[in-house]
Amino acid sequence: MSEHDEDVIERVVDELRRPVQVDPAVDTRVMEEIARLPVRRGHGGGPAAGAAWRWLTRPRSISLSPLGGLGIAAVLAALVLALSGRRPGSPSTPPAERAMREFEFVVVEPHAARVSLVGDFNDWDAARTPMRRMQGGSVWTAVLPLRPGRYRYAFLVDGTRWLADPTAPAARDDEFGAPSSVVTVGSS
Amino acid sequence: MGTDKVETSDADLVRRVLAGDTRAYAGLVARYRDRLGRYAMHMxxxxxxxEEALQDAFVRGYRSLARCYDPERFGAWLYGILVNRCRTTGARAARRGRVFVRDEGALNGVPHPSAAERTEWEDAVHRALARLAPEYREAFLLKHVEDLEYETMARLTGAGxxxxxxxxxxxxxxxxxxxxEAERV
Structure with a gap:
C-alpha cells in the first residue's frame, strides 16, 4: 500500500472521528419509554445483593466444571413442555388473551435452595418468576402464559448461577454477554 | 478557585437504577448519547x-440492565446492543429498498452548521462509506473510528x-x- 493510500485512510478516519451531536430529545424519548415499563423490583436484596448477583452471574460462573461446586452435577436435564391443553380463558376472553399459551419450564437442581426463571418475558427480573420445587425433589417448575413470539430465557440458581437450558436451542444472537436459550411460541 | 467536579461513575449509576432510581438512567443516556450516536449515524x-436504533438500544439496555455483569463497563456493554440494533435497522431499511443517502443533519447533529460549510471531501467520505457492504462498514468503523481491539470487536459482532x-x-x-475515483471526477 502506498503512502498516499495510507494518507487517504488517515484523512477518512479524521473525518469520521469528528464529534457528532445527537438531538438531546432522544434522552426525553428514552426516559418516557422507560417510564411506561413495569416498575423494576430488583433482585430481592437491595443494591448490595444486586451487585453480588451480577458478579456471581458473570458468564464464567456458569461453567460446568467442578469449580462451581454444589449442583453442577445436578443439572441432569431440563425440559420446556408446551402444555397445549392448558389454555387460559373462555370464549368470552379477549382474543389477545386467548392467543396466550401456558408453558411449563422445568429444570433439575437437587441442591438448589431457590431457582428463578428469567427471560424476555419478565425483563430478566429474578424476583418476578420464582420456580416451584416439585414434591420431594430436585425438579423445579414454573408455568408461564406466553403470547406467540420468540423469547430468550435462562435459569438463575440460588441467585448465583446462571444456566442456559441444555435441552433448548441456544440464543446465538444474545447481545447481553451470557448464554441463554430460546423458546418459540406458535400462534396455534 | 475552581471546584473539581467529581463525575458519578457508570457503576454507581447502574447500581442506582437497579435499586429503583430510574432517573439515574438519564445520566447514562446523556453520557453515551453522542458517542453511540456517532456510530449509529455513520453506520x-x-x-x-x-435515532431509532439509538433509542431502542438505550431502552433495551435499561430493560436488561441486570445482565450488565460489569457495570464499570456499561458503555462497552451498551455498544454491543447498539451494534445489534444497527444491524436490524439497516436490514429493515434495505428491505424497504431505501437507497443509502447521506443526511446532512444526521451527520452534523442538532443544532448543525450550514450544509454549505461542508467540504467536498467530507461529502466524498460519507458517500464512500455508504457504498461499503454493511459488514465492511461495521468492521471499519469499530476498528478505526471507535478504536476497538479485534477481540472486543469479535465479542460485539459475533464474528471471528x-x-x-x-x-x-x-x-x-x-x-x-x-x-x-472521486478525486478524478
Missing amino acids: LGDREDA VSALKMRVKRAREQLQVILR
Missing part, C-alpha cells in the same frame, strides 16, 4: 434510523478475529478505490 447514514481483519482490510481497499 446507518440516516438521522431517523440512527480473522474474518474481522479481512473485513477491515477490504473496507480500506474499497474506500481507497472509491475516493481515488
Whole structure:
C-alpha cells in the first residue's frame, strides 16, 4: 500500500472521528419509554445483593466444571413442555388473551435452595418468576402464559448461577454477554 | 478557585437504577448519547434510523440492565446492543429498498452548521462509506473510528478475529478505490 493510500485512510478516519451531536430529545424519548415499563423490583436484596448477583452471574460462573461446586452435577436435564391443553380463558376472553399459551419450564437442581426463571418475558427480573420445587425433589417448575413470539430465557440458581437450558436451542444472537436459550411460541 | 467536579461513575449509576432510581438512567443516556450516536449515524447514514436504533438500544439496555455483569463497563456493554440494533435497522431499511443517502443533519447533529460549510471531501467520505457492504462498514468503523481491539470487536459482532481483519482490510481497499475515483471526477 502506498503512502498516499495510507494518507487517504488517515484523512477518512479524521473525518469520521469528528464529534457528532445527537438531538438531546432522544434522552426525553428514552426516559418516557422507560417510564411506561413495569416498575423494576430488583433482585430481592437491595443494591448490595444486586451487585453480588451480577458478579456471581458473570458468564464464567456458569461453567460446568467442578469449580462451581454444589449442583453442577445436578443439572441432569431440563425440559420446556408446551402444555397445549392448558389454555387460559373462555370464549368470552379477549382474543389477545386467548392467543396466550401456558408453558411449563422445568429444570433439575437437587441442591438448589431457590431457582428463578428469567427471560424476555419478565425483563430478566429474578424476583418476578420464582420456580416451584416439585414434591420431594430436585425438579423445579414454573408455568408461564406466553403470547406467540420468540423469547430468550435462562435459569438463575440460588441467585448465583446462571444456566442456559441444555435441552433448548441456544440464543446465538444474545447481545447481553451470557448464554441463554430460546423458546418459540406458535400462534396455534 | 475552581471546584473539581467529581463525575458519578457508570457503576454507581447502574447500581442506582437497579435499586429503583430510574432517573439515574438519564445520566447514562446523556453520557453515551453522542458517542453511540456517532456510530449509529455513520453506520446507518440516516438521522431517523440512527435515532431509532439509538433509542431502542438505550431502552433495551435499561430493560436488561441486570445482565450488565460489569457495570464499570456499561458503555462497552451498551455498544454491543447498539451494534445489534444497527444491524436490524439497516436490514429493515434495505428491505424497504431505501437507497443509502447521506443526511446532512444526521451527520452534523442538532443544532448543525450550514450544509454549505461542508467540504467536498467530507461529502466524498460519507458517500464512500455508504457504498461499503454493511459488514465492511461495521468492521471499519469499530476498528478505526471507535478504536476497538479485534477481540472486543469479535465479542460485539459475533464474528471471528480473522474474518474481522479481512473485513477491515477490504473496507480500506474499497474506500481507497472509491475516493481515488472521486478525486478524478
